[in-house]
Amino acid sequence: MFSKSCEYAIKAMIFVAQKSDESNRIGIKEIAKGTDAPEHFMAKIMQDLSRRRLIHSVKGPNGGFYMDKSDLKNSIANIVKAIDGDVIYTDCVLGLKVCSEKNPCPVHNEYKEIKKNIIKMIEKNSIGDFKDKLDSARYFLKNNK
Amino acid sequence: MFSKSCEYAIKAMIFVAQKSDESNRIGIKEIAKGTDAPEHFMAKIMQDLSRRRLIHSVKGPNGGFYMDKSDLKNSIANIVKAIDGDVIYTDCVLGLKVCSEKNPCPVHNEYKEIKKNIIKMIEKNSIGDFKDKLDSARYFLKNNK
DNA sequence: TAAAATTATGTTTTCAAAATCTTGTGAATA
DNA sequence: TATTCACAAGATTTTGAAAACATAATTTTA
Numbered sequence: 001m002f003s004k005s006c007e008y009a010i011k012a013m014i015f016v017a018q019k020s021d022e023s024n025r026i027g028i029k030e031i032a033k034g035t036d037a038p039e040h041f042m043a044k045i046m047q048d049l050s051r052r053r054l055i056h057s058v059k060g061p062n063g064g065f066y067m068d069k070s071d072l073k074n075s076i077a078n079i080v081k082a083i084d085g086d087v088i089y090t091d092c093v094l095g096l097k098v099c100s101e102k103n104p105c106p107v108h109n110e111y112k113e114i115k116k117n118i119i120k121m122i123e124k125n126s127i128g129d130f131k132d133k134l135d136s137a138r139y140f141l142k143n144n145k
Numbered sequence: 146m147f148s149k150s151c152e153y154a155i156k157a158m159i160f161v162a163q164k165s166d167e168s169n170r171i172g173i174k175e176i177a178k179g180t181d182a183p184e185h186f187m188a189k190i191m192q193d194l195s196r197r198r199l200i201h202s203v204k205g206p207n208g209g210f211y212m213d214k215s216d217l218k219n220s221i222a223n224i225v226k227a228i229d230g231d232v233i234y235t236d237c238v239l240g241l242k243v244c245s246e247k248n249p250c251p252v253h254n255e256y257k258e259i260k261k262n263i264i265k266m267i268e269k270n271s272i273g274d275f276k277d278k279l280d281s282a283r284y285f286l287k288n289n290k
Numbered sequence: 291t292a293a294a295a296t297t298a299t300g301t302t303t304t305c306a307a308a309a310t311c312t313t314g315t316g317a318a319t320a
Numbered sequence: 321t322a323t324t325c326a327c328a329a330g331a332t333t334t335t336g337a338a339a340a341c342a343t344a345a346t347t348t349t350a
Contacts, residue, residue: 001146001238002238003305003306004240004305004306004307005305005306007238007239007240008240010239010252011239014251027327027328027329028328028329038306038307038308039307039308040307040308040309040310041306041307041308043329043330044307044330044331046329046330047329047330047331050329050330051330057328057329057330058315058328058329059313059314059315059316059327059328059329059330060314060315060316060317060326060327060328060329061315061316061317061326061327061328062315062316062327062328063314063315063316063327063328063329064328064329065329076252093146093147093152094152094155094156094286095149095152095153096285096286096287096288097288098288103285103288104283104284104285105284105285105286106159106275106278106279106284106286107155107221107266107270107275108284110266110270111266113262114259114262114263114266117258117259117262118259121252121255121256121259125252125255130251130252133251134251138249139249139250139251139253140241140248140249140250141239141241141250141251142241143241143242143243143248148339148340149339149340150339150340170294172293172294172295173294173295183340183341183342184341184342185341185342185343186340186341186342188295188296189296189297189341191295192295192296192297195295195296202294202295202296203294203295203348203349204293204294204295204296204347204348204349204350205292205293205294205295205348205349205350206292206293206294206349206350207293207294207349207350208293208294208295208348208349208350209294209295210295
């Protein structure tokens with residue numbers, strides 16, 4: 001569904017949303033630990049996210065990543081688009097280059113509804129929504145060992 | 146969603162369903178051409194499918210692949226399971242090793258419904274259904290050049 | 291014996307992951 | 321107050337493994 005990078009990105013965004021605010025930043029090491037991701041790989045993903053202005057970062061001592069109010073309003077879809085592009089919006093389940101109403105693959109109509117639901121799911125949910133969920137402590141970003 | 150191999154497998158199954166019967170087999174070259182797939186790669190996939198008894202094959206002159214009545218009853222799900230295993234049934238959108246009702250990721254509940262629809266889609270549709278669709282000539286297995 | 295699937299092996303490409311180097315920033319200190 | 325040091329993100333490169341794709345040899349059978 002999503003690339004590994006994208007999975008990590010979503011988890012990281014939710015994690016930072018929950019753990020940080022403007023005056024309380026959080027470093028890569030913690031983010032990697034908290035999301036069960038390889039540190040260096042996560043660093044690269046955080047760079048992408050910050051370059052695309054989905055998250056704020058501060059260098060130097062006491063620096064780190066944080067999200068402000070407007071960052072929290074970003075939808076999951078914005079993250080997905082930043083990392084994976086718009087493949088989820090355009091791709092055909094059977095991998096046809098062109099798959100449309102005029103030129104449908106055999107499963108096009110069946111999949112159309114599903115795709116609609118997927119898009120609805122990632123667009124209607126904002127990072128802020130998940131912050132609240134995680135606060136309730138019934139949801140997880142990694143498996144406890 | 147599905148692996149490349151799995152996409153090819155589904156296309157090949159639909160193609161053979163449409164083009165062959167017990168006395169009229171179809172060779173790998175034709176299958177590859179008809180589905181826009183690399184010939185040798187497709188050969189390997191056809192082997193898998195035949196080893197798992199989702200399709201029939203005959204060696205030698207005038208040999209090839211074909212589907213009998215019971216083959217046509219196979220669902221898309223059977224192909225997916227044969228090639229990709231049950232990842233589609235068990236995997237978490239965010240890549241958690243364990244993601245369940247007891248231990249849900251933040252998007253678990255949202256994705257649950259979507260997964261249900263995906264499974265319904267691949268289970269309710271048999272290869273035979275798509276054979277009919279393709280016969281109607283409004284559907285495509287490859288892009289015309 | 292020729293046609294076709296089957297088997298085995300090899301190459302290329304892609305992607306996740308790791309390592310390393312660079313840049314910017316705050317704080318201590320001489 | 322200028323200098324230096326340490327910390328943390330930013331950027332680039334390298335490595336490893338898996339997936340995708342290709343070639344060649346081997347059966348099987350009409």
